[in-house]
Amino acid sequence: MARMYQPPQFKSTDRATAVRLMREHPFASLISVDDAGLPFVTHLPLHLEERADGTDSVNGQGGLVLLGHCAKPNPHWRYLQARPVAVVTFVGPHAYLSPKVYPDLARVPSWNYMAVHCTVQATLVEDGPAKDRLLKKLIGDHEPPYADQWRALGEDFANRMLPGIMAFELRVTELQCKVKLNQHRPESHAALKAAYAAGNDNQRALAAWMGELGLGG
Numbered sequence: 001m002a003r004m005y006q007p008p009q010f011k012s013t014d015r016a017t018a019v020r021l022m023r024e025h026p027f028a029s030l031i032s033v034d035d036a037g038l039p040f041v042t043h044l045p046l047h048l049e050e051r052a053d054g055t056d057s058v059n060g061q062g063g064l065v066l067l068g069h070c071a072k073p074n075p076h077w078r079y080l081q082a083r084p085v086a087v088v089t090f091v092g093p094h095a096y097l098s099p100k101v102y103p104d105l106a107r108v109p110s111w112n113y114m115a116v117h118c119t120v121q122a123t124l125v126e127d128g129p130a131k132d133r134l135l136k137k138l139i140g141d142h143e144p145p146y147a148d149q150w151r152a153l154g155e156d157f158a159n160r161m162l163p164g165i166m167a168f169e170l171r172v173t174e175l176q177c178k179v180k181l182n183q184h185r186p187e188s189h190a191a192l193k194a195a196y197a198a199g200n201d202n203q204r205a206l207a208a209w210m211g212e213l214g215l216g217g
Contacts, residue, residue, distance in 0.1 A: 093205035
């Protein structure tokens, strides 16, 4: 399994938090090893499914499966075919942490963020109808009304377009979630939360998470 640095104060074992982050921030990095032994990265949206059939399990619960696709000329699908174990990373809200949030001056800046790393086992989806079903799930995530337009274009159009992609299922075998919100510095929480609440979209999202986690009142 790929590892990320996780000090105990930032390590989250709450599966629901990881699932929520993956759903709210679906634009992921899929990382494999190419034929030269180097990391190969594709940035892509992924659809998360929780399958309750009991065949897969992460943290003792039903299986998590990520669905996605890449362009056929992208060699990544060939690397997945040759070496099915890969890593997927998701980055949630993140923002600068100013030392001004501390009551004393002997502090340094940092960066707060939330991230999920998944070790996955890849299976290619080559059948046309199966690809079409997978695409409709992605459409459902981002623009449900487009599904009607896609269907209206007809089977001939779909049959011309579908061979241009390679779809895949990525079964999550291990999961890591990191929530870095300065939990170990309670003297900063009130000021940090207030600063984030008045900031940009990422900062406001972190302020909301701090509220949910009981940091800063």
